[in-house]
Amino acid sequence: xxxxxxxxxxxxxxxxxxxxxxxxxxxxxxxxxxxxxxxxxxxxxxxxxxxxxxxxxxxxxxxxxxxxxxxxxxxxxxxxxxxxxxxxxxxxxxxxxxxxxxxxxxxxxxxxxxxxxxxxxxxxxxxxxxxxxxxx
Numbered sequence: 001x002x003x004x005x006x007x008x009x010x011x012x013x014x015x016x017x018x019x020x021x022x023x024x025x026x027x028x029x030x031x032x033x034x035x036x037x038x039x040x041x042x043x044x045x046x047x048x049x050x051x052x053x054x055x056x057x058x059x060x061x062x063x064x065x066x067x068x069x070x071x072x073x074x075x076x077x078x079x080x081x082x083x084x085x086x087x088x089x090x091x092x093x094x095x096x097x098x099x100x101x102x103x104x105x106x107x108x109x110x111x112x113x114x115x116x117x118x119x120x121x122x123x124x125x126x127x128x129x130x131x132x133x134x135x136x
């Protein structure tokens with residue numbers, strides 16, 4: 001379904017394909033396209049800048065988790081943003097502590113993954129969520 005939405009221009013996402021199947025993706029868009037983010041009230045109250053793009057969801061099919069596909073999806077989204085002219089990109093990954101979190105709660109990757117992709121920590125947002133930023 002996600003592949004069809006991307007192919008018809010109804011959504012922006014970097015798709016990670018295994019054969020003909022989309023097994024992972026990173027959804028991105030402008031704040032106007034993706035206005036609803038978790039902890040939105042707090043985000044707006046503490047905002048120091050509005051980004052050109054947001055990465056709001058990274059999903060990996062449970063059969064393919066823990067194999068690096070989330071990193072591939074994030075890199076793909078950054079490449080697609082760069083191809084569209086780039087700008088300031090925000091992501092909202094999770095802080096994963098010592099206590100194991102369900103993969104369903106890590107719907108936007110981890111802070112460590114974003115740091116490895118060159119993002120800078122800006123601030124915390126909600127419980128175990130962050131605002132991270134990078135210019136492409």
